[in-house]
Amino acid sequence: MTNNWRDTLTNYNPAYNAQDWAALNSRLQSATPLSPWKKRGLFVLFAALLFTSGFVVRGLLVEKSYAPLLSSTAIDQSSYEPGIPPQSQDLNGNEAGQQSFTTSEKEPFGVNENGTSTKSVPLKGTSEKTTYTKLYSSVSNQTVTGSNTFTASSPKNPKNAGGRTQLSTDQSAAHTVVNPTIHNPLEFRNHISKESHEHETVLSNQMTMKEHESSATVLIKETVLATLPERQDSSKESIVASIDSLKANGEPSQARQQLTEKGAALATSIQTPEMTEIRLTFSPFYQTSGVKKRMLGVRTNPEPPKALMQTHELGLDMYLGKNLYTGLGYGYHFWDNKYAGISNYRSHAPFIRVGISVPVLRNFDLIAQAGASVLIESFEFDQQQWVDGSLITVTKSGSATGNIANYGLGGSYTFKRVHSIYGLLETSGRNFTIGYKYHLFDN
Amino acid sequence: MLGIKKLIGKCQKGDNRSQEKLYKHFYGYAKSITLRYAQNNEDASELVNDAFYSAFNHLDQYDHARDFKSWFRKIVVNKCIDKYKKRLPLITSDLEAAEEVVDIDHILNRLQAEELLQLLQELPHNLRITFNLYEIEGYSHKEIAQELEVSASTSRANLTRAKMKLRKQLEKTERHDQQLARYTH
Numbered sequence: 001m002t003n004n005w006r007d008t009l010t011n012y013n014p015a016y017n018a019q020d021w022a023a024l025n026s027r028l029q030s031a032t033p034l035s036p037w038k039k040r041g042l043f044v045l046f047a048a049l050l051f052t053s054g055f056v057v058r059g060l061l062v063e064k065s066y067a068p069l070l071s072s073t074a075i076d077q078s079s080y081e082p083g084i085p086p087q088s089q090d091l092n093g094n095e096a097g098q099q100s101f102t103t104s105e106k107e108p109f110g111v112n113e114n115g116t117s118t119k120s121v122p123l124k125g126t127s128e129k130t131t132y133t134k135l136y137s138s139v140s141n142q143t144v145t146g147s148n149t150f151t152a153s154s155p156k157n158p159k160n161a162g163g164r165t166q167l168s169t170d171q172s173a174a175h176t177v178v179n180p181t182i183h184n185p186l187e188f189r190n191h192i193s194k195e196s197h198e199h200e201t202v203l204s205n206q207m208t209m210k211e212h213e214s215s216a217t218v219l220i221k222e223t224v225l226a227t228l229p230e231r232q233d234s235s236k237e238s239i240v241a242s243i244d245s246l247k248a249n250g251e252p253s254q255a256r257q258q259l260t261e262k263g264a265a266l267a268t269s270i271q272t273p274e275m276t277e278i279r280l281t282f283s284p285f286y287q288t289s290g291v292k293k294r295m296l297g298v299r300t301n302p303e304p305p306k307a308l309m310q311t312h313e314l315g316l317d318m319y320l321g322k323n324l325y326t327g328l329g330y331g332y333h334f335w336d337n338k339y340a341g342i343s344n345y346r347s348h349a350p351f352i353r354v355g356i357s358v359p360v361l362r363n364f365d366l367i368a369q370a371g372a373s374v375l376i377e378s379f380e381f382d383q384q385q386w387v388d389g390s391l392i393t394v395t396k397s398g399s400a401t402g403n404i405a406n407y408g409l410g411g412s413y414t415f416k417r418v419h420s421i422y423g424l425l426e427t428s429g430r431n432f433t434i435g436y437k438y439h440l441f442d443n
Numbered sequence: 444m445l446g447i448k449k450l451i452g453k454c455q456k457g458d459n460r461s462q463e464k465l466y467k468h469f470y471g472y473a474k475s476i477t478l479r480y481a482q483n484n485e486d487a488s489e490l491v492n493d494a495f496y497s498a499f500n501h502l503d504q505y506d507h508a509r510d511f512k513s514w515f516r517k518i519v520v521n522k523c524i525d526k527y528k529k530r531l532p533l534i535t536s537d538l539e540a541a542e543e544v545v546d547i548d549h550i551l552n553r554l555q556a557e558e559l560l561q562l563l564q565e566l567p568h569n570l571r572i573t574f575n576l577y578e579i580e581g582y583s584h585k586e587i588a589q590e591l592e593v594s595a596s597t598s599r600a601n602l603t604r605a606k607m608k609l610r611k612q613l614e615k616t617e618r619h620d621q622q623l624a625r626y627t628h
Contacts, residue, residue, distance in 0.1 A: 005551035008559060020488050
């Protein structure tokens with residue numbers, strides 16, 4: 001019976017315990033490469049849905065903002081007949097149409113009665129109204145030609161974003177550059193909208209002044225030709241032909257209708273809320289952190305240490321309205337060895353967030369934000385414990401996944417229109433985060 | 444044997460059901476090893492899972508020409524060693540004086556598996572691991588010294604100590620049993 005005890009031990013077969021398999025299985029599932037990808041896939045799907053819903057909300061908002069304007073202007077689309085042949089291109093090579101018309105309608109021209117002034121005109125004030133009236137009466141019979149002459153940089157043009165709207169002739173010194181002193185986009189829009197309706201009214205009163213028409217048409221024609229020396233002859237000919245055609249055939253009522261309709265369209269477009277603003281955010285800074293237990297797995301949690309956690313986040317925020325934004329991104333967190341006693345902590349955290357950014361000062365916004373992350377983390381740390389009467393250090397490691405929600409409150413400061421720095425006080429183990437945002441575009 | 448290889452093949456592809464089958468198949472085998480090294484049943488279960496987890500994640504390194512059981516056994520034993528390696532207290536050379544031939548086979552042969560395991564689990568980590576590696580796994584003192592990062596003489600001393608402790612415990616248990624028998628009669 002030599003070595004019998006060895007055989008006894010090696011042949012010993014403990015009973016199977018299904019709970020052990022359950023524990024291992026959950027560990028395998030959480031660590032299986034596919035599983036995190038599935039989670040990420042779901043996350044992306046959710047984010048896509050969020051974005052889609054954002055567009056739906058945006059669509060509803062746009063529709064809502066259009067409705068009262070359309071009803072108030074009471075335009076009968078079916079009765080619209082252009083009457084005047086459309087121009088192929090304006091001076092900047094743009095297609096003739098809404099934008100150029102919008103310009104002539106939206107912006108007060110600085111042209112005086114002699115047709116030579118190039119002054120900038122503030123939007124508000126009664127003295128300018130006279131000028132507008134004369135201008136619009138001059139334009140009344142040559143709407144399209146006027147459109148071709150003046151080119152607007154609308155807020156949709158990135159060059160002109162940021163609350164200022166410019167009107168420039170680009171090629172011509174004889175035409176005005178309007179640079180309103182109003183910096184608040186919303187105020188500016190409201191103002192423009194109001195002015196637009198006023199112009200319309202004044203215009204209608206002036207439309208019937210036939211004698212004015214002929215002299216104004218000549219004036220415009222001369223102005224256009226005089227101020228476009230560098231344009232090609234074909235363009236000049238086209239403009240002249242248009243003016244002549246308008247003079248010969250155009251009905252004042254048609255021109256008026258056009259102006260009315262396009263004026264309404266302008267009013268509608270400038271009432272549309274500022275919808276799309278995409279911001280790239282990057283938070284490369286240290287964050288102080290009180291680590292939550294659940295961030296460190298289930299079975300072998302140490303007491304939450306205070307630690308400095310480095311977080312690198314890259315996010316994309318889309319503004320659904322003027323103040324409401326939603327975003328998604330990816331965060332990578334790790335701790336320095338010297339803090340927390342955690343020798344190797346890495347966390348990958350795709351996140352989504354929703355926030356409100358409210359302007360309180362000229363360039364300063366208050367931010368309130370809520371977010372959710374899917375943490376996929378791995379960690380290793382040393383834990384001291386008493387074993388057999390001696391204090392020993394045990395290295396523990398593992399991985400875990402979890403969901404975490406956080407809330408933040410802070411502010412952002414925007415400079416040079418596209419650059420923002422921001423700071424947030426956040427929950428969920430972070431105390432403070434600062435970062436940078438770049439506005440990809442806005443309108 | 445063919446079935447196991449097929450099962451391993453499926454496990455390599457990450458098939459969860461096959462993993463469960465393989466787990467069931469080798470659970471007792473793994474647990475019987477970890478019970479000898481662990482301090483209690485919970486630790487033994489944790490070691491089993493650690494070993495399986497490692498095995499599942501490194502199945503691509505398994506050479507199908509070799510016996511899976513041997514490959515897996517090596518993983519289990521290594522997991523046990525790793526777990527307790529850092530807990531080993533420093534052994535000084537004066538323990539070498541304790542080396543002597545201690546024969547406990549004849550006493551151990553009388554015990555059941557559960558009793559044997561209980562005895563082993565009462566040993567300090569370093570002694571228990573050395574005893575297991577030498578007496579059951581068949582490691583030499585040189586190999587043990589390499590695994591545990593101690594000297595070979597320390598390994599020998601630990602083995603002697605382990606046997607002495609086992610003998611003391613057995614004697615204690617026997618005395619206790621005799622007293623108990625006297626009282627009951």
